Amino acid sequence: MNHRLHLKFEQLERATERLLASAEALGPNSAKAPAPGHWSAAQVVHHLLFIEGNIIQYVNKKLQAEELLPKVGLFTRLRARFVRLMLRLPGLRYKAPRGVATLTDTGEVGNLPELRQTWEASRRQLERLLNEFPGRQLNRAIFPHPRSGRITICQVMDFLLDHLLHHQQQMNRITKALRAPTPGLVKS
Secondary structure, eight states: OOHHHHHHHHHHHHHHHHHHHHHHTTGGGGGSOSSTTSOOHHHHHHHHHHHHHHHHHHHHHHHTTGGGOOBOOHHHHHHHHHHHHHHHSTTOOOOOOHHHHHHHHHSOOOOHHHHHHHHHHHHHHHHHHHHHOOGGGTTBOOEEETTTEEEOHHHHHHHHHHHHHHHHHHHHHHHHHHHSOOTTOOOO
16 A cells, blocks of 8 residues: 555544544434434444445446546645645534435434444455555546545545544534533432
């Protein structure tokens, strides 16, 4: 694996473990939404797993016809940096793209042990993909990000990490909301 990709992969692994630990610390409340219309911790985990799995599938498919991959332009690089910045700013919230949000909102997401197991398998697929990724394709557009445009594999890894860290902020809000005392209840 390319050294730069390896470092990004390791960062993603640590951030994922932290997020999963946050969700698991909620115990049975991990499936409980903090408020109507908000995602539960399990839904956040499902969302991240769904996005990562779809990216892996897409990149694998594109590598089958790698000679067709275009170079990434300056405008796309700038947009990718802007998206990274927006994901990193604390407190900003974004609507998930329509198809992704609908699936997470209405679909059965499963329990955390199942999601962890599925994510570990998915992460091994990502590791294999990165290990086998052709060095000559590192600066080629491999994935069409909805806001950045067609981005490189390194930018994909940046997005996965920034996206996960963005949802870690959401996980922190969920934890805080679920652990807050219920108004009107007085402990004796």
